[in-house]
Amino acid sequence: MSHATHVNAALTPRARLRLARLIVEDGWPIARAAERYDVSWPTAKRWAERYRRLGEAGMNDASSRPHHSPRATPQPVVRKIVHLRWKQRLGPVQIADQVSLAPSTVHKVLVRCRINRLTHVDRATGEPIRRYEHDHPGSLLHQDVKKLGNIPDGGGWRYVGKHQGAHNRQATRDRTGIKARKYHPKVGTCFVHTVIDDYTRLAYAECHDDETAATAAAVLTRAVVWFAVRGVSVERVLTDNGGCYRSFLWRDTCTDLGITPKRTRPYRPQTNGKIERFHRTLAHGWAFKKLYRSENARRAALAGWLHEYNHHRPHTAIGGSAPITRLTNLTDQYS
Known part of the structure; x- marks a missing residue:
């Protein structure tokens, strides 16, 4: 194993070769060759001997790792x-x-x-975490659903406190007429259908009021079009084992789009870890980032946050660059 010569080295590999050849091939005395290259006599002798044994390859720096470590841990x-x-x-x-x-x-x-x-280490199995990344955009999409409680009129309890939050939920129930069991206030659930590309980490998301197969299939269709506009041809999609992804409609939609559907192993969400991590970023950066006075206000802010995430936010998993930068040179325009 060779290493780059340090900046203060008296001899570069090329100079070592010339020094060794003067001694071995031209017959110069070691002392004279050492004086010529302004190094000590032992240094000149060492490089000459290495040249005799190893030839030109011996002029490079060798690894400092010992050949034998008798005290190494068994x-x-x-x-x-x-x-x-x-x-x-x-x-x-x-x-x-x-x-x-x-x-x-x-x-x-x-x-x-x-x-x-x-x-x-994977805390569930104790095995080392196996990280993977597909080698080009569109090779694999991850799709999943993030469930969020709808924000009542006036704001949720995270920002206005539990007492005012309960009052806001009651006011929303009075306006909509939607009740849960025992007449408790019910504001509903926001189902955020998310899609990200494995290689670029580009993200696409839509807010819906359900997670049916029809909604999931429609989201995938629109996501494929969205990626196609950006020059990405989708090959596979990976999901969990939710009912919408086990439906015949999902299978037929993937067939129509020319996409191979894949599902994670049951009770193994780590396989779809990229989108799980994206959901955490989504929650902190958009869903719970600030006080929204209504659910409509929060949903309206999603598009702006997605643009910030895709085009401007540094992503640590891809070297601190924004996801959109990984689409550069898709058509070899710079090669």
């Missing part, structure tokens, strides 16, 4: 450390007590195995 112990971390979520101190090692040594093993943080 592999059976490493496997036990990893097992305790995955299955019992123990920290370095607790693991060190069970394997009779120093906590610092256990921590180094966890870092080397990339499980030093519990966020790197």
Whole structure:
């Protein structure tokens, strides 16, 4: 393994080669060659010997990693450390007590195995999180539904307090005439149907009053058109196992659009984790960001927030760039 020469090195790989050839091939004395290149006698001798053994390839920097580490943690112990971390979520101190090692040594093993943080481990299964990303836009869409309670007239309890929030819910019930069981106020639910592209993280969303198969299929159809306008051809769509995604209408809609439908494994929402994480961003950035005086006001603000998310908001999963920037050069206009 080769590394770049540090900035203060007396000899670059090219200069080392010239120095070694003067000694080995041209017969210069080591002392004279060392003086010529302003290095010490041992340095000149070392590069000449490496040239004799390895040739031109030996002029590059070698890895500083030792060939043999007799005091390295034995592999059976490493496997036990990893097992305790995955299955019992123990920290370095607790693991060190069970394997009779120093906590610092256990921590180094966890870092080397990339499980030093519990966020790197799936809390449900104890297995390392397997991250994936498709290699081009449209290869895979994620679709799901985010359910939000409708905002009563005057604002919800998060901003006006529980007492005023209950009063607002009552006033909304008096206006709409909608009651729940036992005549409790009912303001309904907002079903936000969301679609994001796996590669670019571009997002499309619509607010509806239901999550039926007809609504989900219509959202997918409009989302495909929305992505097509931006030069993205959709190939697959991944959903959970909700009823609307198990319907014949959903299957037929995907067939008509030329899309392959896929579903996550039951009780395994992590597979669709990108859209689950998007829902959290959606909630903080739009749904609960400020006081909305009505549900209509909140729904009207969704389009503006989506534009901010797609075109301006830095996305940490794609290097701090906005999702729209990953659509650059789709038609090879810069290559």
